[in-house]
Amino acid sequence: MIEQKPPQKPFSAAILNWYDIHARRLPWRSPPGERPDPYHVWLSEIMLQQTTVVTVGPYFDKFLTLWPTVHDMAAAPLDGILTAWAGLGYYARARNLHKCAITISKEFNGHFPKDRDQLLSLPGIGPYTAAAISAIAFDKAEVVVDGNIERIVSRLYRIDTPLPAAKKEITIRAAEITPKRCAGDYAQALMDIGATICTPRSPSCGGCPVSDFCAARATGDMERFPVKAPKKVKPTRRAVVFWLERPNGFVLLRRREEKGLLGGMMEFPSTEWQEETIPVETAIKNFFSNDFQKRANRITEKAMVRHTFTHFHLELQPVVISIKELDKFVMPRGQWAEPKEFGRYALPTLMTKVARTVIKDRD
Ligand code: SF4
Numbered sequence: 530m531i532e533q534k535p536p537q538k539p540f541s542a543a544i545l546n547w548y549d550i551h552a553r554r555l556p557w558r559s560p561p562g563e564r565p566d567p568y569h570v571w572l573s574e575i576m577l578q579q580t581t582v583v584t585v586g587p588y589f590d591k592f593l594t595l596w597p598t599v600h601d602m603a604a605a606p607l608d609g610i611l612t613a614w615a616g617l618g619y620y621a622r623a624r625n626l627h628k629c630a631i632t633i634s635k636e637f638n639g640h641f642p643k644d645r646d647q648l649l650s651l652p653g654i655g656p657y658t659a660a661a662i663s664a665i666a667f668d669k670a671e672v673v674v675d676g677n678i679e680r681i682v683s684r685l686y687r688i689d690t691p692l693p694a695a696k697k698e699i700t701i702r703a704a705e706i707t708p709k710r711c712a713g714d715y716a717q718a719l720m721d722i723g724a725t726i727c728t729p730r731s732p733s734c735g736g737c738p739v740s741d742f743c744a745a746r747a748t749g750d751m752e753r754f755p756v757k758a759p760k761k762v763k764p765t766r767r768a769v770v771f772w773l774e775r776p777n778g779f780v781l782l783r784r785r786e787e788k789g790l791l792g793g794m795m796e797f798p799s800t801e802w803q804e805e806t807i808p809v810e811t812a813i814k815n816f817f818s819n820d821f822q823k824r825a826n827r828i829t830e831k832a833m834v835r836h837t838f839t840h841f842h843l844e845l846q847p848v849v850i851s852i853k854e855l856d857k858f859v860m861p862r863g864q865w866a867e868p869k870e871f872g873r874y875a876l877p878t879l880m881t882k883v884a885r886t887v888i889k890d891r892d
Contacts, residue, residue, distance in 0.1 A: 540739060552718070552721060599630050648662055661673045664713045668713045682702050768846070773850050783797070824852055833845070
């Protein structure tokens with residue numbers, strides 16, 4: 530239900546004037562009015578999907594140091610990208626980042642396309658990212674709607690429809706107030722206002738440049754928006770994870786399949802992640818040969834490791850097996866590595882937690 534429609538020109542002028550003074554200084558940004566390097570915009574936008582500005586900052590710097598241009602990134606091995614990305618989560622982004630760099634380097638001679646539809650055809654670039662790159666890097670009049678902008682627009686108009694169903698209405702309203710010029714600065718200004726003023730809790734409406742246009746502020750129920758559909762309860766999956774250690778201290782890592790969750794990353798081998806609890810004895814029985822089991826008399830269970838993904842919680846029961854027969858043990862896609870060298874492998878946060886738990890428990 531639309532209760533108020535801000536006039537476009539004074540509205541966007543208020544936003545842009547605010548941005549001239551208050552723009553956040555971020556490593557991938559150029560000052561208001563100047564165009565940043567599209568490679569930087571693309572890299573930052575991919576990293577910022579589902580990840581905070583504070584977390585992304587050091588990763589962005591590291592990537593630019595390792596690969597100053599898109600050609601450099603295209604020439605890098607995927608494993609190098611995954612290792613540098615380790616800890617940032619949502620690893621499909623890293624694989625698509627590499628694919629996209631190769632496409633830009635080979636098919637576009639290193640130049641990112643300006644057009645939203647062409648950007649959309651590239652790996653890892655969805656509607657939001659295409660609009661953001663087109664607006665921020667090339668100043669195209671694209672409508673950019675991230676989580677911050679979603680919140681601001683839903684408050685400006687007091688949109689009662691719960692998310693995610695409200696997305697369409699929010700995009701229509703956002704389009705109505707997006708200016709034809711300076712769309713990049715305008716989008717970044719809204720992102721900044723959402724991050725620093727129009728926050729989810731206790732928005733600082735007194736310092737907001739568009740408070741005069743805001744329907745929620747007029748009624749005083751800002752925090753009610755955006756209205757959200759009740760959250761579904763996340764299921765919990767469970768597995769036994771094996772820390773297989775040779776007498777020389779080397780531990781078995783395994784590369785995950787390329788496709789799917791944590792695809793292409795390294796892991797400690799584990800049983801299937803499923804909702805039913807699998808007893809350790811059963812896990813060992815299913816995982817190893819009878820002969821191996823007879824010899825595997827040094828088995829220790831460690832403290833449970835818990836991790837939460839977007840759609841489920843995970844509980845991993847680490848089991849340490851340290852016997853000399855492991856000298857001959859092989860596993861498809863497996864690789865033996867010294868724990869002090871783990872930093873050189875693409876280990877996701879979850880597996881770093883497993884390593885920390887096993888090592889800490891031992892100290
Ligand atoms: S007036 Fe308050 S609720 Fe409205 S957009 Fe500004 S900060 Fe957000």
